[in-house]
Amino acid sequence: MKQITIILMLLVAATTYGQKKQLVEYRENIVARAVAELDSVASGPEGVIFRQVTESGIHGQYVFDITLREKGEIATVFVVNDGVNSIAMQNRMKDIVKRYRFSFKVPKGKSYKFQYTFNL
Numbered sequence: 001m002k003q004i005t006i007i008l009m010l011l012v013a014a015t016t017y018g019q020k021k022q023l024v025e026y027r028e029n030i031v032a033r034a035v036a037e038l039d040s041v042a043s044g045p046e047g048v049i050f051r052q053v054t055e056s057g058i059h060g061q062y063v064f065d066i067t068l069r070e071k072g073e074i075a076t077v078f079v080v081n082d083g084v085n086s087i088a089m090q091n092r093m094k095d096i097v098k099r100y101r102f103s104f105k106v107p108k109g110k111s112y113k114f115q116y117t118f119n120l
Helices: 002-018 027-041 048-056 087-099
Strands: 061-069 073-079 111-119
Touching: 027 048, 027 061, 027 111, 048 087, 061 087, 073 087
Parallel strands: none
Antiparallel strands: 061 073, 061 111
């Protein structure tokens, strides 16, 4: 019985270690990784953002200034568009992007701002 308990504890420890987000430290790497991840989740039927956008009926081009902070959270999303899309659509899209969490983390206490264009 003791061996089974130890094995179970090791399995739990191994799975929690595998679920930790990778730390990305340099600004260039952080922005490149964030853009690549947004490209993948905003395109194709398996993308998380793509599914939410499709369900909401959002279409068009949206340019956002996105600020990323520790633990892969999006701190701010500012609309850069020049009034091409309706404000309601921009706000819906902004809310979808704001809820997204990246699969990596950045150094504690730091934030990184970059611009991203969604073509839907």
